[in-house]
Amino acid sequence: MTSTKKKILNASVLLFNQNGVDAVRLQQIAEESGISVGNLAYHFKNKDAIVESVYELIFEEFSTVLSTYSISAEMITFDNQLSLYYDFFNKYQFYMADFFKTNNNPTEHQQIWQSYITKMLIQIKSRIDYLVLNQDFKPELTSGLYQQVAENIWINLIFYIQKCRMRGILTNEIQYKYSVWNQFRPYFTDAGLSEFNHVILPIFSY
Numbered sequence: 001m002t003s004t005k006k007k008i009l010n011a012s013v014l015l016f017n018q019n020g021v022d023a024v025r026l027q028q029i030a031e032e033s034g035i036s037v038g039n040l041a042y043h044f045k046n047k048d049a050i051v052e053s054v055y056e057l058i059f060e061e062f063s064t065v066l067s068t069y070s071i072s073a074e075m076i077t078f079d080n081q082l083s084l085y086y087d088f089f090n091k092y093q094f095y096m097a098d099f100f101k102t103n104n105n106p107t108e109h110q111q112i113w114q115s116y117i118t119k120m121l122i123q124i125k126s127r128i129d130y131l132v133l134n135q136d137f138k139p140e141l142t143s144g145l146y147q148q149v150a151e152n153i154w155i156n157l158i159f160y161i162q163k164c165r166m167r168g169i170l171t172n173e174i175q176y177k178y179s180v181w182n183q184f185r186p187y188f189t190d191a192g193l194s195e196f197n198h199v200i201l202p203i204f205s206y
Contacts, residue, residue, distance in 0.1 A: 136192030
């Protein structure tokens with residue numbers, strides 16, 4: 001990808017976040033990119049082509065985030081993935097609003113995104129299962145409890161930044177990760193809590 005194309009796509013993402021996809025015009029993208037509309041048209045024939053390329057970036061980057069998943073005895077591996085989740089959902093804030101547009105027939109983009117977020121949920125539940133197996137999590141008290149915990153964590157990962165934005169609250173990566181870890185804490189065994197206190201909690205004091 002040329003540097004000009006990258007500049008155009010970065011400008012598009014910025015404007016989409018600020019105004020929503022539908023409200024952004026090619027002229028605005030060209031101005032934000034610091035190029036003429038004619039130069040923009042040389043690289044992308046229309047706005048749909050830009051949107052398609054942005055979606056390709058979204059799927060590529062989210063696939064990379066999912067690929068970092070690792071079941072490990074070390075909680076820090078999950079914390080590292082949380083950083084990537086924060087970067088992704090902070091960078092592409094507009095996409096969640098675009099994804100949830102009313103549509104009785106999901107678009108191809110929506111269908112792809114559904115498959116990705118389903119995989120994301122499966123990874124979270126698998127991590128909880130491993131924590132139980134490793135005796136870092138208490139045994140499940142009632143059937144289905146940890147599936148619900150996984151879904152709550154999944155929702156938080158996707159919507160925390162949007163929730164703060166809607167309420168006019170500034171947030172950062174530390175607050176984002178802290179909100180997720182707080183959903184794990186009630187279920188830690190003494191061993192799990194000890195690792196959390198020694199490895200994860202100090203991160204929040206930086």
